[in-house]
Amino acid sequence: MQPQLAADILVKGMKDGIFTGxxxxxxxxxxxxxxxxxxxxxxxxxxxxxxxxxxALKYFNTLTKLSYF
Known part of the structure; x- marks a missing residue:
C-alpha cells in the first residue's frame, strides 16, 4: 500500500539476498x-x-540494439 516502502524493500531484498540468500x-x-x-x-x-x-531478456536485447549504447 506504500509504493516507496515496497520499492525500498524490493531493492534491498534483491541486492542483499534477503529473500533467498x-x-x-x-x-x-x-x-x-x-x-x-x-x-x-x-x-x-x-x-x-x-x-x-x-x-528481461527482451528488454536487454532491445536496449543493446539502440545506437547510443
Missing part, C-alpha cells in the same frame, strides 16, 4: 553471463522466473 549480483554482473532465470527466481520464485526472465 542469493543476491542479484550473484547472477547479473558486468562481464558475466546474464542468468535471467536464476536472477528472476529471487523475486518471482521458481514458478514465475521464466516469464520474468523472458521479459
Amino acid at each position: 542469493v543476491s542479484l549480483s550473484d547472477y547479473i554482473t558486468n562481464g558475466n553471463t546474464l542468468q535471467y532465470i536464476q536472477a528472476s527466481a529471487i523475486l518471482a520464485g521458481a514458478g514465475g522466473a521464466q516469464h520474468v526472465a523472458d521479459m
